[in-house]
Amino acid sequence: MRREDLPAPQTGILLTHFLTVADVARSRAFYTDVLGGEAVLDENPCIVKLANAWIIMNPGGGPTPDKPDVTLHPPSDPGTATSFLNIRVADINSCYQEWSAKGAQFLTPPIDRKAELRCYMRDPDGYLIEVGQSTGLLQGILADPPAES
Structure with a gap:
């Protein structure tokens, strides 16, 4: 394990x-076999370097002294999300084809949203992952605002 592979900044x-x-x-x-990350620590916690970021993974559990009222668990309702991982790519169609062939489960193929091409997939625990390629945004074209509820 090399220091530069770990999420441990020397400044900032x-x-x-x-x-x-x-x-x-x-x-x-x-995160390694499908998305192409590199495991820099296998367990306790698991750390995967993915592009220019790190995914840190551990099992859930009850409160600890530094989070006394918090219990961690994987998502329990795949139909509800409060946050998601957002992966920006240079070629969404290539990623969609490659990751699908490796077993990724996408909700839909990439869809043109004017500002970007976008699709979503889930990881094995059900975490939602957005995969997007900026297109119109690069020319100042924004996505339509969300529909009124």
């Missing part, structure tokens, strides 16, 4: 994404 800050997972080995395999 660095953003990582933590996922509570049911099966660390299964999730590690998804």
